[in-house]
Amino acid sequence: MYTSGQLAKRCRVSVRTIQYYDQKGLLHATRTSSNQRQYQEDDLIRLQQILAYQQLGFTLKDIQQLLNNHNDSSPLRTLIAKQREKATATRRQAQAQVDSLNFLEKQLADSQITSTSLNKSINYGRKQPQKLRQLRYKLLIWGLLIDFLFWGSLVIIVWHEGSIWWFLLGILLSVLIAAVLVCDYYRQVIYLCPNCQTEFTPTLKKWLWAAHTPNTRRLVCPHCQHRSYCIEEYRHS
Incomplete structure (x- = not known):
């Protein structure tokens, strides 16, 4: 007792x-x-x-x-499924919050984001990290292929005494692939002005030569004419 x-x-x-x-x-x-x-x-x-x-x-x-109903396992099975679904949703929500915090931390470090723009910036970036990671991962894979073409053609020339044309062909293919990748990346990103929250796409020339960090580019916003490190985001189709 x-x-x-x-x-x-x-x-x-x-x-x-x-x-x-x-x-x-x-x-x-x-x-x-x-x-x-x-x-x-x-x-x-x-x-x-x-x-x-x-x-x-x-x-x-x-x-x-x-x-x-301790002798009947069916209610427990039903509740397990329901609770697992609820826990999974909570985990997704928590991960979204972590992504938003990481996004905000990066923007505070890279740009001139202000307290008035925090809410919109967080909402804007909540679903962005995964899309950008996928885009950059694809870029990395193709970048490795470019390296392989360039250095592979050089190896053929130096170690196997191949024709210089192999090297020139490697350079040509590398340049062509790089150009396609750059244009493709440019078409899939858009920029958010931290000053007025306007989304815009710069010209290819300005985009190509702008100073940048991993997550921003120093651009002039066409709306407020403010030059700042604008937030790079994935462009939805």
Whole structure:
């Protein structure tokens, strides 16, 4: 037999928690002649189940249903699926928040973003990191191919005494691929002015020669004429 205090100590919860579960009908205490609550060994096991279910995020209503149908696994399977879906959504929301924080941190370091533009900048960049990562990853793969063509043609010339035409062909292909990649990248990005929040696309010439960081380019906004490190983002089709 356990008193409320002993049961609470065994499961590392407060006496108030035990009393609360008792009031909700999750635990069933017997009463002594002095009206003191007492609990059986089965109540200890039941309390451990309640606490385990609570750690999984189940509501007290769900837990009551599970305890009342402990011989039937179908309610538990249903609640597991529902809770897993809820936990997955929460995880996605948390990841979106982390992405927004990372995005904001980068913009504070790279640009002149102000407090008045924080909300729009965060909302604008919330879904951007993954798209940009995919675009830059593709660029990296093609960049490695360019390196292979250039250095491969050079190896043919130096080590295998091949024709100089192999080297020239390697350079030509590298330049052509690089030009296509640059144009493709240019068509898939857009810029956000940190001063007035206008989205714009600079001319190819200005874009190509502008000073830049990994996430921004120093451009003149066509709307406010303010020169700043504008935020590079993925252009939605």
